Amino acid sequence: MTAITESAICTTCPYCGVGCGVTARPDGAGGLEIRGDKAHPANEGRLCSKGSALGETVGLEDRLLAPQIGGQEASWDTALDLVASKFRAAIAEHGPDAVAFYVSGQLLTEDYYVANKLMKGFIGSGNIDTNSRLCMASSVAGHRRAFGTDTVPGLYEDFDQAEVIVLVGSNLAWCHPVLYQRIAAAKSARPDLRVVVVDPRRTATCDLADLHLAIAPGGDAALFNGLLAQIAATGAVNAAYVAAHVTGFPEALAAAQASDPALTGLSDADLAAFYRLWIGSEKVVTVYSQGINQSSSGTDKVNAILNCHLATGRIGRPGMGPFSVTGQPNAMGGREVGGLANMLACHLDIENADHRGAVQGFWQSPAMAPGPGLKAVDMFRAVEAGQIKALWVICTNPAVSMPEADRVRAAIAGCDFVVVSDLTAQTDTAQLADVVLPATGWGEKDGTVTNSERRISRQRAVLPPPGQARHDWQILCDFAARMGWGAWFDYANPAAIFREYAALSGVAGALGRDFDISDLATLSDADYAALAPFTWPQSARKRGGRFFAEGQFYTPDARARMLPIVPRLPQSALSPDTPFRLNTGRVRDHWHTMTRTVKSARLSQHMGEPYLEIHPRDAARLGLGPAVLAEVSNTHGTALLRVLESARVPQGSVFAPMHWTAQTASAGRVDALVPATVDPVSGQPESKAATVRIAPF
Ligand code: SF4
Numbered sequence: 001m002t003a004i005t006e007s008a009i010c011t012t013c014p015y016c017g018v019g020c021g022v023t024a025r026p027d028g029a030g031g032l033e034i035r036g037d038k039a040h041p042a043n044e045g046r047l048c049s050k051g052s053a054l055g056e057t058v059g060l061e062d063r064l065l066a067p068q069i070g071g072q073e074a075s076w077d078t079a080l081d082l083v084a085s086k087f088r089a090a091i092a093e094h095g096p097d098a099v100a101f102y103v104s105g106q107l108l109t110e111d112y113y114v115a116n117k118l119m120k121g122f123i124g125s126g127n128i129d130t131n132s133r134l135c136m137a138s139s140v141a142g143h144r145r146a147f148g149t150d151t152v153p154g155l156y157e158d159f160d161q162a163e164v165i166v167l168v169g170s171n172l173a174w175c176h177p178v179l180y181q182r183i184a185a186a187k188s189a190r191p192d193l194r195v196v197v198v199d200p201r202r203t204a205t206c207d208l209a210d211l212h213l214a215i216a217p218g219g220d221a222a223l224f225n226g227l228l229a230q231i232a233a234t235g236a237v238n239a240a241y242v243a244a245h246v247t248g249f250p251e252a253l254a255a256a257q258a259s260d261p262a263l264t265g266l267s268d269a270d271l272a273a274f275y276r277l278w279i280g281s282e283k284v285v286t287v288y289s290q291g292i293n294q295s296s297s298g299t300d301k302v303n304a305i306l307n308c309h310l311a312t313g314r315i316g317r318p319g320m321g322p323f324s325v326t327g328q329p330n331a332m333g334g335r336e337v338g339g340l341a342n343m344l345a346c347h348l349d350i351e352n353a354d355h356r357g358a359v360q361g362f363w364q365s366p367a368m369a370p371g372p373g374l375k376a377v378d379m380f381r382a383v384e385a386g387q388i389k390a391l392w393v394i395c396t397n398p399a400v401s402m403p404e405a406d407r408v409r410a411a412i413a414g415c416d417f418v419v420v421s422d423l424t425a426q427t428d429t430a431q432l433a434d435v436v437l438p439a440t441g442w443g444e445k446d447g448t449v450t451n452s453e454r455r456i457s458r459q460r461a462v463l464p465p466p467g468q469a470r471h472d473w474q475i476l477c478d479f480a481a482r483m484g485w486g487a488w489f490d491y492a493n494p495a496a497i498f499r500e501y502a503a504l505s506g507v508a509g510a511l512g513r514d515f516d517i518s519d520l521a522t523l524s525d526a527d528y529a530a531l532a533p534f535t536w537p538q539s540a541r542k543r544g545g546r547f548f549a550e551g552q553f554y555t556p557d558a559r560a561r562m563l564p565i566v567p568r569l570p571q572s573a574l575s576p577d578t579p580f581r582l583n584t585g586r587v588r589d590h591w592h593t594m595t596r597t598v599k600s601a602r603l604s605q606h607m608g609e610p611y612l613e614i615h616p617r618d619a620a621r622l623g624l625g626p627a628v629l630a631e632v633s634n635t636h637g638t639a640l641l642r643v644l645e646s647a648r649v650p651q652g653s654v655f656a657p658m659h660w661t662a663q664t665a666s667a668g669r670v671d672a673l674v675p676a677t678v679d680p681v682s683g684q685p686e687s688k689a690a691t692v693r694i695a696p697f
Helices: 077-094 109-123 137-147 157-161 178-190 204-210 222-231 237-247 248-256 268-280 300-313 331-336 352-365 376-384 405-414 474-481 494-510 525-529 599-604 616-622
Strands: 009-010 020-027 034-038 097-105 128-130 162-168 194-198 211-213 284-289 320-325 390-394 417-422 435-438 445-448 455-459 580-585 611-614 630-635 637-645 653-659 690-696
Touching: 009 157, 009 162, 009 455, 077 097, 077 417, 077 435, 097 109, 097 435, 109 128, 109 352, 109 445, 109 474, 109 494, 109 611, 128 376, 157 178, 162 268, 178 204, 178 494, 194 204, 194 268, 204 352, 211 268, 222 248, 222 300, 237 690, 248 300, 284 300, 300 320, 331 525, 352 494, 376 405, 417 580, 445 494, 611 616, 611 630, 616 637, 616 690
Parallel strands: 097 128, 097 390, 162 194, 162 284, 194 211, 284 320, 390 417, 417 435, 580 653, 611 637
Antiparallel strands: 009 020, 020 034, 445 455, 580 690, 611 653, 630 637, 630 690
């Protein structure tokens, strides 16, 4: 595969974690002509509605074209001098933990690497966290507990070979549409393929399901505990694999056998059908995403799933394994560079002094974070408490997307000094900033991203940076130079950053970690420009492909850990005052807080305004007719949402999308209703189990 085809540029879609390859070329009318890249292994030419509309979203209507200080245009020198002086003063007076970066799973890996190096190795704080905390932190924590590293064992091609695919808390049809298309194609080619959907809602993904388990909110751990108990009861344990490669089996099984299947809310017949399918076919892929992760017990749910695959040895071989799919285009790249407050670069452990020393030695840096920093919810609590004096938000919109969004918006407004780097000054968060810096966006940026199957692909520039916009890595390097660290951040281009990052991964590989792309540390600029998509690891020690078929886990004894899981229900309890369970999520044609997708008229046609999906009987009981406005509220906030009656949600539960902002629908900010309760291990908020009251507006 080559980088350029007939003057179209091969690049990667900036939306979901499928990581589809696209070809793009200017259409001569200010937009881009977009096609699916048939040569890209992630999508083989397929695109969804969002990806195919990318060409309609590159207009400059609301773009920020120059830095702003207090809403007034300023030069780059003036803006960056101010940012550096404020950060320097906060660090000098209050220490390195008085500043923080809040970044994004949409940054390119090179941007992410520079931000992480700057905060952890030069400022000397762990206070860099990311909106990926809201997306898949529980999967990271579950992987690390079971495998010793944050390793996704499988590949997309496993979907083509599986006999049973289980989708848990994952509306693939809307959130990862090209993977849904891939499974639909596999089912069409092999009608014996069985698809199970585990979701309280009958989502669009259920159209493909042979079995839909409308599980009770919070019932997933009980479901997979029950499966583990049944695996043992039916003699389906892979005793040889467990004996050779796993610890903790007896304890995990005892906890599973003590687990109450009634927590699933499912009938005995449905449970039996699921267990029969899962146990009866060796080639099972269990796919999970936000429905599992966004929970106050998300990490335990992940480990309940991993337990079943470990007990049966169904991991790392073709057509089988647990498979976490990420929401964002570069959530995986962020994990790989250590862009979470509790991780270090290249899957090294920030809690491990030897690992910290190795990274600091490689960077030759003057400081090193002494341990984990503040995770997203705690970070904004520290902003609220006045402990964070200077905050830099890059490529994300926490005033809308964080749980308890009204409280977070007030905290940001009250912070001593806030910088935002983004495409536009119109986001809810940028509106609160002291300084707004114009960043380049998709179509203008150059770098790499990693998709859900560990495939690293290039994003390539098709268009020039507009106005004075700069790349995020450049902005951070310009800032670093003003802080006195210019020699360590003197990169000529993204290729130079990638080479350094690849070389650091060799340090990690030598320390026995999974992430190693050190063969690419000497890549020329030309080879980087033409880099074809590949899965990691990519080194002389180990090549890409599947992990763990032969054990070799990244724990001290090289064995995986099965964990005893005691199911826990959502933290917010239903009450007479708040009797409805609110599930939040995405719609098919919008992305995050809509900064890009709102520019496409055809994408906005699918769902034009914020809505509340509610069962017709609940709507009738509340006196809500179709398409009227409902006021949805709890102690955290209020939203006004258009009623969409649908029997796809069970009675007592409602669903609302999370995309709308103060700019696009002033009362539709659904995360204002989500409590900031988090998983104690991963720090991921419970975004799918708020409790609310509903009344006609
Ligand atoms: Fe983009 Fe995801 Fe759609 Fe692929 S499936 S085109 S990566 S939004």
